[in-house]
Amino acid sequence: MSEGRFDQQAWLARIGYRGSLQPTIATLNALVSAHAHTIAYESLDIMLGRTPRLDLPSLQRKMIEGGRGGYCLEQNMLFRAGLRSLGYTITSLQGRVVRGMAIDAPRPAIHMLLKVDMPEGPYLADVGFGNLAPTSALLLRPGVEQDTPHEQMRFIDVGGELTLQAKLSDAWEHIYRVIPYARYDSEYEITNWYTGTHPDAPYRSNIIVAKPGPNRTRITMFNRRVTVRYPTGAAERRHLTDDAQFRTVLREEFGLRMTDAEIRNCVDVMERKGEKGAPHPFFT
Structure with a gap:
């Protein structure tokens, strides 16, 4: 590159x-x-x-x-x-x-x-x-x-x-x-293909978004579940119920520039294939 x-x-x-x-x-x-x-x-x-x-x-x-x-x-x-x-x-x-x-x-x-x-x-x-x-x-x-x-x-x-x-x-x-060993970009290309296409990778079926927030908070989204975690360990959780809420969270809270159709397609994939229980441990 x-x-x-x-x-x-x-x-x-x-x-x-x-x-x-x-x-x-x-x-x-x-x-x-x-x-x-x-x-x-x-x-x-x-x-x-x-x-x-x-x-x-x-x-x-x-x-x-x-x-x-x-x-x-x-x-x-x-x-x-x-x-x-x-x-x-x-x-x-x-x-x-x-x-x-x-x-x-x-x-x-x-x-x-x-x-x-x-x-x-x-x-x-x-x-x-x-x-x-x-x-x-x-x-x-x-x-x-x-x-x-x-x-x-x-x-x-x-x-x-x-x-x-x-x-x-x-x-x-x-x-x-x-x-502790240097990697070549070609190795990242292999990893990228695996994580982006493997049927068992969580990314193909689940809405996964995260961002650090103000005052040492962190906000994460896993499918319908949005979590704000505080430095004390306390967390506030809410569940999204409709497309309007998904659009608001993705655009306003995470700052993502996405079309209505893109967001609806992600929700559709999540509804058909996404995990139904607790978030994947990598993304809690």
């Missing part, structure tokens, strides 16, 4: 960032926060029969010009292009998602994340993990409890893979294990 076609100014305008462009930790943290709060995590194109495209022009058309969000591969590839345009040195990595599972569960590497090399050390940047994406960069060092604008987070070593954990209420919960 050619990074030369990246429109830095359009990206910065899209995420509402007007701060320093010097490639420092402070700038990195501000960019992570701005991007995560503006461009929602979502996988709705897959429900519409559109396997996500990972080439940079397509990512910009969709998420910058088109007012849409994306899932991990789309989000972090766009964010990577933005960081590189500002002079950051990036290594592309993958992770094994263990949310809701044993910390050493034998999981495939299907999550994309970024390592940012700074004078202070290597940092993780990830704007694409839905309901628990870190809202600041994190020092890739085990045993250091790190504050973010949302949860406190840390890494612990599990067989040579640093496992990201978030403190939810009073408990540390696993998110994913970071594989």
